[in-house]
Amino acid sequence: MNCTPFHAVNSVLDKETMRHIFKPTAPKIIFCDGEVYEKIHEATRSVNPLFYTLTNHIEGVPKVEDLLDPIPNEELYKPESLVLGGEQTVAVLCSSGTTGVPKCVCIPNYLLKINYTFVNSEDVIFTNSSLDWLSGLFFTFLSGSTSCKRVITNKPYTPEYMTALVKKYNISFILAAPRHVSTLIACPTATTDNFSSVRTFLVGGGIISRTTLQHLRDLLEIAAVGSIYGMTECGFSSMNSDDRYSNAVGKLFPNIKARIVDEEGNNLPSNEFGEVFINTGHAWSGYYGNANETKRVQDSDGWFHTGDVGYFDDSNVLYIVDRKKDILKYQGMHYWPAEIEEVINEFPEVEDVCVVGVYDERHGDAAGAVVVLRQGAKLTKEQVQEHVKKRLPLDHKQLHAGVIFVDRLPQNNNGKSLKKDAQALFENN
Secondary structure (H helix, E strand, O other): OOOOOEEOOOOOOOHHHHHHHHHHHOOOEEEEOHHHHHHHHHHOOOOOOEEEEOOOOOOOOOEHHHHHOOOOOHHHOOOOOOOOHHHOEEEEEEOOOOOOOOOEEEEEHHHHOOOOOOOOOOOEEEEOOOOOOHHHHHHHHHHHHHOOEEOOOOOOOOHHHHHHHHHHHOOOEEEEOHHHHHHHOOOOOOOOOOOOOOOEEEEOOOOOOHHHHHHHHHHHOOOEEEEEEEEOOOEEEEEEOOHHHOOOOEEEOOOOEEEEEOOOOOEOOOOOOEEEEEEOOOOOOOEOOOHHHHHHHEOOOOOEEEEEEEEEOOOOOEEEEEEHHHOEEEOOEEEOHHHHHHHHOOOOOEEEEEEEEEEEOOOEEEEEEEEEEOOOOOOOHHHHHHHHHHHOOOHHHOOOOEEEEOOOOOEOOOOOEOHHHHHHHHHOO
């Protein structure tokens, strides 16, 4: 709040990943809980920062309450000035890390300008995202800037626990990941009555199937249910709360520009798939200490290359199909795993699914499905394969590599599936 930039890092990361993340920012002060102090202290030994513990204090290590002690001339303190205005970096967050080691993303001040959330001081808001995630930072600032209440928990997500929080605190505004929604709609305690306080429920951070989204609408009945789209590097870009457009991510927010381009960078017309480029109209400081990656993601004209495949329909509504890096090719034909995942999600027995490519030189990337069944549900591999064949008759979209059932999908700290880990899980099964 005083414009001093901070670097938010998830404390559950392993020591080596933390060492990699902290190396470019070299923080001078670190606030952490006592139970993770030793791990973070070891990861930042070369930086030698000053530590303050927030909970579970350790003898000999300063604690956050020490900062309440008076110091000489503290009345002369002045906050850091916003020399660069809206384009000045106020935070450094971590990229999702779904395709490699997380990168340090500079977050400019203008991304915290909030004028499209429909939240007021009477609302109670909740997201399971932590502060190293854009939505976690967004909700933290939202509660301070609108004077609404925010429910914060350090317990891991379960649908039962989320239902209990909603009922206890009369939560009215929720932002959740698709994976969390998938488990919520099958939870016995997640009833319309228990969620009667919710008036807005947004889904973000990944692609959600039409079936799951419709089940969520049925659960909430009168609440506005929609999808929000964005990326850490350029903030939230669009939102959809109109069920006429099913699983679209909606129309662009004010002052946001987007275009769909082919492999050569040419603009594509409506209803044609290509990579989504976003332009915020602002300068961006890039990945902290990583100029090469910055140039790869944002070109000289200010367009972010999102890596997402999508299209606009004839009403200028944006749809996201899949990640560009996730596009697979079988016998010379491209296909999107998300399309197959959506078909498999039509089974009420399926809680979650991740489709991966298993490569061989003869055929290319054969699709294989890693499936998580709901508790007590029964489904055979043959049933899954036959359903895909019926719904997607083209040969290159079939589950030629087969189906495996697992208890849970590999995911990062904020609920995104880790494709590489899921692929390794499939190949080692």
